[in-house]
Amino acid sequence: xxxxxxxxxxxxxxxxxxxxxxxxxxxxxxxxxxxxxxxxxxxxxxxxxxxxxxxxxxxxxxxxxxxxxxxxxxxxxxxxxxxxxxxxxxxxxxxxxxxxxxxxxxxxxxxxxxxxxxxxxxxxxxxxxxxxxxxxxxxxxxxxxxxxxxxxxxxxxxxxxxxxxxxxxxxxxxxxxxxxxxxxxxxxxxxxxxxxxxxxxxxxxxxxxxxxxxxxxxxxxxxxxxxxxxxxxxxxxxxxxxxxxxxxxxxxxxxxxxxxxxxxxxx
Numbered sequence: 312x313x314x315x316x317x318x319x320x321x322x323x324x325x326x327x328x329x330x331x332x333x334x335x336x337x338x339x340x341x342x343x344x345x346x347x348x349x350x351x352x353x354x355x356x357x358x359x360x361x362x363x364x365x366x367x368x369x370x371x372x373x374x375x376x377x378x379x380x381x382x383x384x385x386x387x388x389x390x391x392x393x394x395x396x397x398x399x400x401x402x403x404x405x406x407x408x409x410x411x412x413x414x415x416x417x418x419x420x421x422x423x424x425x426x427x428x429x430x431x432x433x434x435x436x437x438x439x440x441x442x443x444x445x446x447x448x449x450x451x452x453x454x455x456x457x458x459x460x461x462x463x464x465x466x467x468x469x470x471x472x473x474x475x476x477x478x479x480x481x482x483x484x485x486x487x488x489x490x491x492x493x494x495x496x497x498x499x500x501x502x503x504x505x506x507x508x509x510x511x512x513x514x515x516x517x518x519x520x521x522x523x524x525x526x527x528x529x530x531x532x533x534x535x536x537x538x539x540x541x542x543x544x545x546x547x548x549x550x551x552x553x554x555x556x557x558x559x560x561x562x563x564x565x566x567x568x569x570x571x572x573x574x575x576x577x578x
Contacts, residue, residue, distance in 0.1 A: 314420040315390040316512040321426075323398035325465040328488035328497025330427030334504040334516075335395050341516045342391035344384025348413050350396075350406070351378035357400040379406075381413060387514055392417060398466045406466075407473045414479075421480040423511060425504050426467045427497070430487035433549040434532040440503050443483045445475060453507055455484065482511065491542060492532045498524035 320326070320335030338344075361377040379396035392414070399406045414422065432438060442455035467483065474481035484507050486500035498521045505516050536543040 312418065313390055314418050315392045316514070317392040317394065317414055317417070317419045317422045318508060318512070318514075319394040319422065319424045319467075319470070321396060321398045321466055323465070325398060325426040325428075325467040326495075327427035327429045327493045328486070328500045329495025330486045330488065330497055330500035330504055331425035331467070332395065333496060333501045334425055334508065335393050337501070337505065337516050338386075338391065338508070338514060339382050339384065339393050339395070342382075342384030342386035342393075342514075344382035344391055344393055346380055347383040347392075348381040349378055350381075350409055350413075351376060352409075355399040355401055355406050356397075360400050361397050379410065381410075386516075389513055391514065392419065403466060403469050404473070407470050410470070411474060411477055411479070415477075419479065421482060421511070422471075422474050423482045423484060423508060424467045424471050424474075425508075426465070426483065426485040427488050427500055427504075428485050429490045429493045431549060432487045432489050433546045433553065434489045434492055434499075434529060435546065435550060436553050438489075438499050438503050439487045440507050441485045441487065442507075443471065444481075446480065449482060449511070453484075453510055455507070484508075489532070491535060491546075492528075496524065496528070498522075498528050 318335055318338055320331035320333075322329070322332040326332050356377045358377075363377065364375045366373050366375070377397045379394060379399070382391070382393040382395070384391040384393070394410070428441075430439075440453075440455055442450070442453065444450050444453075444455075471481045471483040484504060486497075486503045488497050488500050502518055502521050502525065505518060505521075509515050536546055
């Protein structure tokens with residue numbers, strides 16, 4: 312029996328630059344996934360914080376409530392299971408139990424929970440992806456930096472922890488987004504997450520339009536530096552810190568060029 316990978320991306324606190332939600336949405340479109348299950352219990356949401364959305368067209372009003380949707384599709388010879396929705400506001404332990412109860416009968420090979428976090432990183436370098444996995448081989452294959460953090464967490468961190476406690480192979484992947492340019496969209500962060508998802512699951516989501524969006528985002532971020540000398544000095548110091556941590560003879564510019572070459576050759 313095929314064991315699918317599950318890819319999860321919430322919008323909200325865990326989604327700097329829209330990286331997680333956009334990467335997961337692209338996977339859903341690529342796999343022609345359709346809605347399979349829905350979690351929409353009222354006791355998971357504070358509607359003053361996560362408000363329902365009303366849309367009116369041709370005299371017909373449609374009210375959409377916040378909910379979690381589980382999608383099923385197929386791409387690259389693999390079954391695709393994806394989960395999207397806004398971060399729940401309440402009863403996270405009950406919510407995670409309900410979601411994992413839905414996923415457990417699928418006997419997934421693993422659960423990948425995506426996130427985006429604001430960080431002290433320069434936009435002029437390849438955006439790093441941090442992560443957590445109980446499997447050293449998976450960490451080595453992905454080349455992810457082990458995430459060292461102590462502080463508040465969102466639903467993504469809670470879900471990864473509770474999934475592992477139930478015996479799932481749960482992996483957390485977080486794209487770092489520059490704190491001075493964290494508003495969505497952030498195409499480079501989306502690209503980095505999709506590359507890691509491909510390495511882990513074999514699902515190769517097209518990224519051609521992201522390459523165009525990446526150039527626009529870089530140009531906008533460059534302009535921020537032109538308009539602000541203090542910000543320019545700050546970014547330069549971040550570049551020096553990142554380059555100093557690289558092996559001798561390797562620079563951030565070289566890594567960025569290698570990554571762009573990789574993206575061109577995977578098309």
